[in-house]
Amino acid sequence: MIDTRKYIFTFVLTAALFATAFFASSFFSGKRVENVKEIQDNIAIDILSSETQFDLLKEVSCSNVNDSMLSPQLSEIGEKLSRTESERGGTDPDVVYLKKYYTLLEIKDYLLSKKLVEKCGAAKKPVFIIYFYSNKGDCPECEKEGFVLTRLKEKYPELRVYSFDYNLDLSAVDSMKRIYKITSSLPALVIEDQTYIGFKSVEELELLLPDTLKENMSLSATSTTSSTTKKAK
Amino acid sequence: MLEQILSALMYPFLFLSMFFQVLLLISFFENKKKFDEEEYHKLEHFPSVAVAIPCWNEERTLPATLDSLLALDYPKDKLSIMVVDDGSKDNTYAIAQEYATKYPGLITAISKENGGKHTAVNLALERSTSDFFGCLDADSFVAPHTLKTIISYFDRDPEIMAVTPCIHIRRPKTFVQRMQAVEYLMGVFVRKAFGSLDAIQVTPGPFSIFKKEVFEKIGNYHKAHNTEDFEITLRMHKAHLKIANSHKALVYTVGPSTAVGFFYQRLRWARGFLENALDYRELFFKKEYGNFGMFTLPMAFMFVFYGLYAALFAVYTSAKQIAQLVERWLTVGIHFQIPTFDIFYFNTNVMSFIVMVMLTMFLLVLYISNTLTDDRQQFFRNFPVFFILYPFFVPLYLGRAVFDTFFKQKNEWILQDTKK
Numbered sequence: 001m002i003d004t005r006k007y008i009f010t011f012v013l014t015a016a017l018f019a020t021a022f023f024a025s026s027f028f029s030g031k032r033v034e035n036v037k038e039i040q041d042n043i044a045i046d047i048l049s050s051e052t053q054f055d056l057l058k059e060v061s062c063s064n065v066n067d068s069m070l071s072p073q074l075s076e077i078g079e080k081l082s083r084t085e086s087e088r089g090g091t092d093p094d095v096v097y098l099k100k101y102y103t104l105l106e107i108k109d110y111l112l113s114k115k116l117v118e119k120c121g122a123a124k125k126p127v128f129i130i131y132f133y134s135n136k137g138d139c140p141e142c143e144k145e146g147f148v149l150t151r152l153k154e155k156y157p158e159l160r161v162y163s164f165d166y167n168l169d170l171s172a173v174d175s176m177k178r179i180y181k182i183t184s185s186l187p188a189l190v191i192e193d194q195t196y197i198g199f200k201s202v203e204e205l206e207l208l209l210p211d212t213l214k215e216n217m218s219l220s221a222t223s224t225t226s227s228t229t230k231k232a233k
Numbered sequence: 234m235l236e237q238i239l240s241a242l243m244y245p246f247l248f249l250s251m252f253f254q255v256l257l258l259i260s261f262f263e264n265k266k267k268f269d270e271e272e273y274h275k276l277e278h279f280p281s282v283a284v285a286i287p288c289w290n291e292e293r294t295l296p297a298t299l300d301s302l303l304a305l306d307y308p309k310d311k312l313s314i315m316v317v318d319d320g321s322k323d324n325t326y327a328i329a330q331e332y333a334t335k336y337p338g339l340i341t342a343i344s345k346e347n348g349g350k351h352t353a354v355n356l357a358l359e360r361s362t363s364d365f366f367g368c369l370d371a372d373s374f375v376a377p378h379t380l381k382t383i384i385s386y387f388d389r390d391p392e393i394m395a396v397t398p399c400i401h402i403r404r405p406k407t408f409v410q411r412m413q414a415v416e417y418l419m420g421v422f423v424r425k426a427f428g429s430l431d432a433i434q435v436t437p438g439p440f441s442i443f444k445k446e447v448f449e450k451i452g453n454y455h456k457a458h459n460t461e462d463f464e465i466t467l468r469m470h471k472a473h474l475k476i477a478n479s480h481k482a483l484v485y486t487v488g489p490s491t492a493v494g495f496f497y498q499r500l501r502w503a504r505g506f507l508e509n510a511l512d513y514r515e516l517f518f519k520k521e522y523g524n525f526g527m528f529t530l531p532m533a534f535m536f537v538f539y540g541l542y543a544a545l546f547a548v549y550t551s552a553k554q555i556a557q558l559v560e561r562w563l564t565v566g567i568h569f570q571i572p573t574f575d576i577f578y579f580n581t582n583v584m585s586f587i588v589m590v591m592l593t594m595f596l597l598v599l600y601i602s603n604t605l606t607d608d609r610q611q612f613f614r615n616f617p618v619f620f621i622l623y624p625f626f627v628p629l630y631l632g633r634a635v636f637d638t639f640f641k642q643k644n645e646w647i648l649q650d651t652k653k
Contacts, residue, residue, distance in 0.1 A: 002524055006263075018248060018587065083578060087582055143557075144560065144564045148564060
């Protein structure tokens with residue numbers, strides 16, 4: 001009365017469908033890691049190129065140093081990385097590798113922007129926030145601070161946010177922590193070489209940010225408008 | 234950690250659900266050819282059929298129900314219609330009498346004190362002398378060819394003891410009814426597939442037709458936790474009586490129009506299912522009861538609990554996402570950014586792929602259903618309503634049904650319920 005063969009066949013077919021789902025998931029997730037890695041490689045090349053340019057132009061004036069010296073892809077990659085982390089988990093070896101890579105790129109970028117200031121003074125000074133967070137569940141305010149920083153980046157595209165996972169096992173991060181005297185009380189923010197501990201809202205941070213950023217924003221807004229008008233023609 | 238455990242528990246459920254879907258699809262396609270042939274059977278002679286209409290305050294829909302029966306393409310001298318008024322407080326009995334005078338010998342009006350649906354049907358059953366007996370709820374309507382189609386099944390296979398029809402929601406208007414239209418459409422396929430496994434789950438109140446000898450063998454209807462149509466099916470399986478489904482025998486039923494009405498109807502069904510399944514637990518995992526005892530009935534029973542779990546899991550995950558969104562709004566205010574399309578952000582976790590496969594199979598089932606039935610439904614129009622609304626009801630009525638069953642609240646008809 002019961003067709004056992006049918007049940008076995010059904011089981012095999014269902015298992016195959018399930019396996020396909022697992023395979024598809026790991027395939028696309030792997031693609032995602034590759035994608036992040038690829039962008040990071042691009043950034044690495046950008047940074048290397050900028051550093052080389054600095055070395056070459058040691059004696060030349062600031063006018064040869066332009067905006068494109070800092071990689072615009074860094075903040076994009078940050079978002080992609082945090083999405084990858086939330087899906088694969090913070091302990092996934094691929095994620096840890098990408099995070100270390102990303103962290104090093106951030107530090108490199110940070111050093112580069114410092115160089116830029118040395119070379120050209122405050123006029124072209126990039127504005128950045130250094131942000132230390134923890135994903136281990138011991139920092140209830142970190143998620144909120146993340147929202148704030150995302151919002152600030154939306155508002156001021158020129159702003160560079162370097163975020164560091166406090167728990168990342170990387171000696172360069174330890175050095176950063178030492179330089180800015182960061183302890184385990186998080187979130188911690190560094191703006192203009194000054195360290196702030198605890199949650200800061202959008203408004204609070206805006207007060208701490210230098211005015212040049214806001215001026216730049218209005219400037220870039222006008223330039224975007226003019227370029228769109230040009231395109232429209 | 235807790236979240237990982239909760240999500241890991243979902244996988245056996247998803248596997249079993251997918252197994253079930255695949256089994257039904259395989260069983261269906263195995264017998265597809267047979268289904269197509271089923272409908273070309275001409276009747277040589279017409280046996281006598283009695284149809285009972287149990288009524289309780291049905292003055293609004295009774296005339297249309299009777300008219301649909303009168304319009305049946307079946308010899309009138311072989312048909313007897315019994316309206317049993319189960320102590321209505323409205324004009325039901327007067328309407329029944331009016332019809333009885335107009336069609337003497339064909340329609341009989343019977344009045345009795347209120348005693349519940351099963352008592353009304355049993356009274357008709359005792360008075361009937363026909364070869365076949367069926368029941369039509371007073372809010373349901375038959376198509377002209379329906380009875381002929383059903384009787385032809387009995388004619389073809391003498392082993393068949395009962396035949397269930399293909400049920401659609403009549404003129405779905407409200408969102409809740411349109412949602413049910415999709416659900417009933419899915420039922421067209423499900424019934425057919427269950428039929429090919431000899432595992433039909435229920436002989437529904439609207440126009441399931443039985444050989445009279447069924448009742449001689451297994452007795453009349455019971456109160457059965459207010460789901461007498463499910464209980465009699467269990468009893469038939471227990472007695473090894475064969476049930477078939479006719480996908481061309483169209484019946485229309487009025488679905489509850491409001492969310493509250495729908496909730497109470499489903500609560501009664503789910504509760505009745507649980508209680509009756511527990512009463513008949515001896516059928517579980519017994520080889521002699523075939524696919525029904527070994528697989529479909531125990532699975533259906535388990536799905537009540539697992540379905541509840543899955544629904545709560547879905548609620549939990551969406552609530553978490555909403556909470557995060559709200560926290561974001563509270564922290565930085567509401568700012569709408571034009572979303573940029575980036576394939577990178579597609580969800581690639583295993584569960585979403587599994588759900589995608591199951592959803593595809595579900596759409597396939599709806600498509601098959603629509604090719605099976607003679608009355609095609611607008612499922613593209615109604616599907617989004619189903620997809621959005623249905624998940625909200627499931628945890629509510631399943632949760633309540635499970636709670637009530639184990640804490641022994643009485644399973645009563647609720648006024649808003651449409652009494653099916």
